[in-house]
Amino acid sequence: MGGTRTSGDRRSPGARGRIDKRQAILDAAFTVFAREGYAQAGVDVIAAEAGVAKATVYNHFRDKENLLREAVAASADQAMAENMAVVGRLSTEDGDLRARMEDVGLRLLRCYCDERSWALRRLLSGEINQFPDLLDIVHGHAVDRVTEALADRMARLTVAGALRARDPLVAAEQFVALLTGPAETRSRLGTREVPDAELRAVARAAVDTFLQAFGAETTDR
Amino acid sequence: MGGTRTSGDRRSPGARGRIDKRQAILDAAFTVFAREGYAQAGVDVIAAEAGVAKATVYNHFRDKENLLREAVAASADQAMAENMAVVGRLSTEDGDLRARMEDVGLRLLRCYCDERSWALRRLLSGEINQFPDLLDIVHGHAVDRVTEALADRMARLTVAGALRARDPLVAAEQFVALLTGPAETRSRLGTREVPDAELRAVARAAVDTFLQAFGAETTDR
DNA sequence: ATCAAACTAGACGCGTGGGTCTAGTTTGTC
DNA sequence: GACAAACTAGACCCACGCGTCTAGTTTGAT
Numbered sequence: 001m002g003g004t005r006t007s008g009d010r011r012s013p014g015a016r017g018r019i020d021k022r023q024a025i026l027d028a029a030f031t032v033f034a035r036e037g038y039a040q041a042g043v044d045v046i047a048a049e050a051g052v053a054k055a056t057v058y059n060h061f062r063d064k065e066n067l068l069r070e071a072v073a074a075s076a077d078q079a080m081a082e083n084m085a086v087v088g089r090l091s092t093e094d095g096d097l098r099a100r101m102e103d104v105g106l107r108l109l110r111c112y113c114d115e116r117s118w119a120l121r122r123l124l125s126g127e128i129n130q131f132p133d134l135l136d137i138v139h140g141h142a143v144d145r146v147t148e149a150l151a152d153r154m155a156r157l158t159v160a161g162a163l164r165a166r167d168p169l170v171a172a173e174q175f176v177a178l179l180t181g182p183a184e185t186r187s188r189l190g191t192r193e194v195p196d197a198e199l200r201a202v203a204r205a206a207v208d209t210f211l212q213a214f215g216a217e218t219t220d221r
Numbered sequence: 222m223g224g225t226r227t228s229g230d231r232r233s234p235g236a237r238g239r240i241d242k243r244q245a246i247l248d249a250a251f252t253v254f255a256r257e258g259y260a261q262a263g264v265d266v267i268a269a270e271a272g273v274a275k276a277t278v279y280n281h282f283r284d285k286e287n288l289l290r291e292a293v294a295a296s297a298d299q300a301m302a303e304n305m306a307v308v309g310r311l312s313t314e315d316g317d318l319r320a321r322m323e324d325v326g327l328r329l330l331r332c333y334c335d336e337r338s339w340a341l342r343r344l345l346s347g348e349i350n351q352f353p354d355l356l357d358i359v360h361g362h363a364v365d366r367v368t369e370a371l372a373d374r375m376a377r378l379t380v381a382g383a384l385r386a387r388d389p390l391v392a393a394e395q396f397v398a399l400l401t402g403p404a405e406t407r408s409r410l411g412t413r414e415v416p417d418a419e420l421r422a423v424a425r426a427a428v429d430t431f432l433q434a435f436g437a438e439t440t441d442r
Numbered sequence: 443a444t445c446a447a448a449c450t451a452g453a454c455g456c457g458t459g460g461g462t463c464t465a466g467t468t469t470g471t472c
Numbered sequence: 473g474a475c476a477a478a479c480t481a482g483a484c485c486c487a488c489g490c491g492t493c494t495a496g497t498t499t500g501a502t
Contacts (some may be wrong), residue, residue: 021479035350039260042459053480058461087300126347128410129256135409143406170403170426177402186365188356189349205391212434242449263489274450279491 020154024050024058027070034119038068038127070126073137075120079143082111087146090153092160098207105179105203112180113199118190123144147172154214165214201221243281245271255340259289259348289348294358296341301363303332308367311374315335318383318436319428326424327401333401334420339411368393375435386435395434399427 028050032041043064047054061067086107090100106153111117124138151172157163165171185195231431249271253262264285268275282288311321332338345359370395378384387394408415422431 037258037260037347037351039258040351043461044267044459053482054460055462055481056479059478064460084257122349123347123412125343126258128343128412130258132412135412139406139409147406173403173406174399174430177398178395181398181402182391185360185368185394188360189346191349191353191356207397209395209430209434213430264487274452275490276492277449277453280448283488294484 021056023053025052025057025067026071026074027061028052029067029117030075030116030123033068033071034116034123037123038064038130043067065131066181068131069134069137072120072123072134075116075212076138076142079111079114079117079120080145082114083142083146084149086111087149087153090150090157092153092156092162097157097162098211101207102200102203103188103212105175105206108176108201109179109183109199109203112183113187113190115190122190151177161217164215164216169205171210171214173208175206175210178209179203182206224311238382242271242277244427246273246278246281246288247272247292247295250288251296251337251340251344254289254292255337255344258344259285264288266305267427269315270394286352290358291357293341293344295360296337297359297363300332300335300338300341300368303335304329304363304367305370307332308370311371311378313374313377313381313383318378319432322431323421323424325397326427327421329397330404330420330424331417333404334408334411334415336411339408343411368397373394384435385437392431392435396427396431399430400424408425 009083016031023123025046029041029046032046032049035041036045043057044054046067047057057067061070086104088105120138124134128135148169151168153164154165154171154175155168158165158168179202182205183194183199186192186198186202243378246267250262253267253270256262257266262280265275268278268289271278278288282291307325310328311325341359345355349356369390372389374393375384375386375396376389379386379389384392402424403426404420406417407413407419407423
């Protein structure tokens, strides 16, 4: 949570537990919370899934609420790292822009459609009324950062003459929307497994539309 | 649920309650479920919010699960009706297409950003693991129908020469995505009130991009 | 006026689950 | 080997909430 580090040294002052156990608990907590929802999830179940005694859970985390926050934060950090790695591939180097954008689009879609990614979004949506601060943890550190990184790349591409995005942030926002929107309906909120071929088609369609609007070359047809 | 009727005659065989009470319970149930989540929501609270005794709730609905399903179904029906009414405005008549699309886009955004609409989506996301059939109730009767109705309109517009949508379903899907995607980030999953001016800007940007890709007239700049 | 169905307020049984505690075991360190 | 911190299994307390039940009241139809 507190930066770009995946996890590890965030042991709160009082807790003195083994680190591997802590990680196992976080993983199990996320899994169970995502599967059953916060209220339905039992700490007993989380402990069992982590292969740990219930008391150990309370040794590492103050209470159930705190456990939820930390589990979500860890998962969001991981998801953001994957997304940022993909965006980094959209460099300003030469080569076929369309092909590179389709590649990036497809990889972003794979991140987006990952089971844990869906689970995170569903969990966030469901518990956001009870825990409004979850939104800051996830959005402030994940979604917005990715879109802005994408906007940076698009600004560079515009300066280089490969694109004409008057407002790079809007362009990035729309590119993401063209990917995630169709993916959302197609995967039925993450309950359906979307075959890779379909993801490729979505990415191609998104890039098509995007380049018609923001491409430098006047693509006829 | 069972058709296009808003509600009314769906009284299940055994239940014999007054209809207005039933509706009050459904409204209250949706409100409370959306606010606190299924597991946290208490039937006592729902009954109180509806101004009704708890026993009356169980007189109309078998149990808590059934109440959730019916409440979601009613809410989804209402939301779909509003959406369909908006889509119906995109007729094939003459006039400035861009202006008409911006109008429809804005109205769709207002539906999408409505508080009850957000509540429905959040509730659905959060409880979808526990109640997978909620997805069929909502998607089968709302989201897909709206997109398809929009696709129909776009096909008509293409035939009329006002648009060139090779695949109307993809075009409709992308138009919706260009609206809802930005709206989702802007409103932070429905927790932030988006001013109307911002919605207008989102609609304009969406129509800009959409027409660059699918417009018939070669809009230069 | 009469009767039955719907409704109300409130109590209650009962299962579930958060969080604590105890007693005993493992693990790392010096 | 000795010591302390971490861990385990399980019992335990207690609050909460679903669903039922009872006894009495309102409502609508004839």
